[in-house]
Amino acid sequence: MNRALLFIPLGIFIAMGVLFWIGLGKEDKDVLPSPLIGKPFPEFATKALESGAEISATSLNGQPMLVNVWATWCPTCKAEHEFLNTLASQGIRIIGVNYKDDDFKAKQWLAAYGNPYEFNVSDPDGKLGLDLGVYGAPETFLVDSEGIIRAKHIGDLNPRVWQKLKPKFDAMQ
Numbered sequence: 001m002n003r004a005l006l007f008i009p010l011g012i013f014i015a016m017g018v019l020f021w022i023g024l025g026k027e028d029k030d031v032l033p034s035p036l037i038g039k040p041f042p043e044f045a046t047k048a049l050e051s052g053a054e055i056s057a058t059s060l061n062g063q064p065m066l067v068n069v070w071a072t073w074c075p076t077c078k079a080e081h082e083f084l085n086t087l088a089s090q091g092i093r094i095i096g097v098n099y100k101d102d103d104f105k106a107k108q109w110l111a112a113y114g115n116p117y118e119f120n121v122s123d124p125d126g127k128l129g130l131d132l133g134v135y136g137a138p139e140t141f142l143v144d145s146e147g148i149i150r151a152k153h154i155g156d157l158n159p160r161v162w163q164k165l166k167p168k169f170d171a172m173q
Helices: 002-025 075-089 103-113 127-132 159-171
Strands: 045-047 054-056 065-070 094-099 120-123 139-143 149-154
Touching (some): 045 120, 065 075, 075 103, 094 127, 103 120, 120 127, 139 159
Parallel strands (some): 065 094, 094 120
Antiparallel strands (some): 139 149
16 A cells, blocks of 8 residues: 555656646747737837938838848848848838847848848847847838738748738738
8 A cells, every 4th residue: 555655746747747748739839929919110210221311110101011120140030031032022011120230241241142121220239129029030020001010920031931921911901
């Protein structure tokens, strides 16, 4: 009888392990909720990376767009860049946020790899990124024509991800 009691903690431990393992399998790792979904793009006033012209959150209004947070120090940003060029060539409006980066390096990078962006917001201190709740680059936001954030994707934008986001983007048209 005493020997059987020794196996009760082991049985409880195994049952808890199985429950935790099942719970981990149900987690959607592609979704990280953002408190900004359904809210206006955060206010900002800065200069456009390419032209030096003053831009603000109202510069985003007019038509649906992708707002892509990127940096030259980000290897994943380089990996997604070719796909962003493809989307831009298809007429998708893309605005860049050059996050915690050097403007000179960013201009060189865009000259070397192509510039899919209508314009880039220079965010060297990361303030806009902080207001957006950016975890790191790359991150992409779907923003409607009124400047309301409709979706957020963390990680590289690629054909597989775009298949999931495109219906949301098309619904904003």
